[in-house]
Amino acid sequence: MSTPSTVVDHSALKVNQTGIIVTVLVAFLGSVVFRPLLVLIPLLAIVLLLGTFAPQLALFKQLYFKVLKPRGIVKPRPVQDRPEPHNFAQGLGGVFLAVASVFLIPVPVIGLALALLVAVLAFVNLAFGYCLGCQIFFQLEKRGLVRA
Amino acid sequence: MSAQLWALAVAGAVVLAAAGLEIFRAWRGRRLVLASSSGAARRVPVNGEDPYVLYFTGDSCTVCKTHQEPALARLGNVRIDKVDAVVERELADRFHVYTLPTTVVIAPDGQALHVNYGYASAPKLERQLAEARRAGLPTAATA
Numbered sequence: 001m002s003t004p005s006t007v008v009d010h011s012a013l014k015v016n017q018t019g020i021i022v023t024v025l026v027a028f029l030g031s032v033v034f035r036p037l038l039v040l041i042p043l044l045a046i047v048l049l050l051g052t053f054a055p056q057l058a059l060f061k062q063l064y065f066k067v068l069k070p071r072g073i074v075k076p077r078p079v080q081d082r083p084e085p086h087n088f089a090q091g092l093g094g095v096f097l098a099v100a101s102v103f104l105i106p107v108p109v110i111g112l113a114l115a116l117l118v119a120v121l122a123f124v125n126l127a128f129g130y131c132l133g134c135q136i137f138f139q140l141e142k143r144g145l146v147r148a
Numbered sequence: 149m150s151a152q153l154w155a156l157a158v159a160g161a162v163v164l165a166a167a168g169l170e171i172f173r174a175w176r177g178r179r180l181v182l183a184s185s186s187g188a189a190r191r192v193p194v195n196g197e198d199p200y201v202l203y204f205t206g207d208s209c210t211v212c213k214t215h216q217e218p219a220l221a222r223l224g225n226v227r228i229d230k231v232d233a234v235v236e237r238e239l240a241d242r243f244h245v246y247t248l249p250t251t252v253v254i255a256p257d258g259q260a261l262h263v264n265y266g267y268a269s270a271p272k273l274e275r276q277l278a279e280a281r282r283a284g285l286p287t288a289a290t291a
Contacts, residue, residue: 010214081210108155109155109158110155113155113158113159116155116156116159117159130267138248141208142237
């Protein structure tokens with residue numbers, strides 16, 4: 001098996017996942033008393049999708065690299081890893097949130113449920129290290145649908 | 149408020165359904181591998197005396213690097229055959245590898261005794277290896 005030569009800072013991934021969970025929870029719980037807070041969900045979708053294609057625009061990762069890491073608030077955790085599966089997982093989260101955004105006005109139950117599922121998956125990744133998007137990436141790679 | 153409660157219920161139902169599906173897939177995969185262990189799995193290379201672990205991994209598997217490999221390292225002097233599930237697709241399919249990491253404990257005679265889909269801790273693997281060692285003892289010795 002080839003060993004990935006790239007290094008991924010897993011602390012950046014954890015900060016990203018925390019950002020997703022907090023934003024969805026604020027939107028979900030906050031919308032009970034202040035409905036316009038639901039706008040956070042489409043905004044989060046934009047942030048995740050932009051970050052997937054242009055890492056310099058990944059808001060939470062930039063927060064980590066520009067603020068949390070230099071000030072020693074979060075310690076770096078470099079792991080020999082490939083960034084592609086993580087980017088794929090982030091993009092998938094962004095797509096789910098974009099679909100959730102479409103449903104938020106006409107069928108809020110579906111929109112909110114989809115957003116909650118993204119938060120649950122981010123939490124599972126943060127707490128247990130299980131990345132569903134990475135598993136889907138593996139299945140696609142195994143079938144030759146994405147290139148290594 | 150009712151939209152939030154319904155959304156919570158829908159998300160909860162989806163999570164439960166996904167967990168159920170995951171348990172079913174693991175159970176089915178394990179059953180298929182163990183049921184055919186006298187056939188297909190016997191074709192895996194045999195070690196002779198000691199049980200060993202067939203470890204399916206891949207470049208896209210983060211848990212493999214952060215959790216599974218340290219757990220395997222804790223096993224000490226146990227043979228670990230690392231297999232790239234993307235490259236060795238045929239072997240991965242034979243063991244119904246649908247998730248990474250997957251670890252298979254192979255008895256000295258080449259029979260698959262345990263299949264773990266997802267992360268398997270060192271104590272769990274140690275227990276399975278001990279069982280495989282007992283299974284590998286010659287019956288004549290106890291007769």
